[in-house]
Amino acid sequence: MRPLFHPSIEDVTVEAILHALSDPVRVAIFAKIVGSACSQNCSNFLNIREKNIPKSTLSQHFKALREAGLIRGERRGVEMHNTPRCMEVDKRFPGLISAILNAHNIQLQAKTKPASAGKRKTATR
Amino acid sequence: MRPLFHPSIEDVTVEAILHALSDPVRVAIFAKIVGSACSQNCSNFLNIREKNIPKSTLSQHFKALREAGLIRGERRGVEMHNTPRCMEVDKRFPGLISAILNAHNIQLQAKTKPASAGKRKTATR
DNA sequence: TGCATTGTTCGGATTATTAGAACTATGGAA
């Protein structure tokens, strides 16, 4: 089996990061990896966002996140440990990841409680 | 000709924004629209980033930016005036757009002058 | 050795992106 490829931090591009995080499943995965204290293996995400993701698709998603430079994957025995590369990425592109994750959270909150402050003006032209 | 569609700000999603800006041509267009004082028409971008973009492709790119909620397009006579929607978007997703544009600038600078401060450590592992 | 578990790779179907050609819409000049 082919060894995992990780770009060195100076080869990481904004385009690749944005593309990787423009997929709802992938942001959800990334957000969970960032938010959890210990590293996560892939199968923890077989049903994320109330959807059943086939594991072949999951594998591709993790590959996309890895090759965008967002996570680091390390095989440990039969499973894989995924850790975020936020520190490095943040040094290269300050504030980028936190702004994206923050926006992602705002959107989630607006979706789960739509009756709150979101509708003060009925339709913002 | 079909009227232009613009999403209202609460329908704008992070995914759509990231996807729109994950294309090198589209970020370049958007950055220029944001950076210029007056509104820009589409044909100003027929050759951006030293590439010749066919106008049918350009038209699709502008549609993508519009429908992501990033710009507002307004037909004035024969041409179109494009203005950014940064204010609205920033109210919804604070810091998102500026972080992306900032990262984009960092990347551009690193590309145009690769011999400067970018290589203090020969290879950042 | 045999098997369960975890993740990858392959192949075909579906979907998105690209760009040339034909088209629409507007403003001016003759």
Next chain:
DNA sequence: TTCCATAGTTCTAATAATCCGAACAATGCA
């Protein structure tokens, strides 16, 4: 008014990317 130039859009077909089931590889354990 008629004709033409200009600015964008839509149509269509080729190409590329994505998705997911099936087959596979790699590890750990009974």
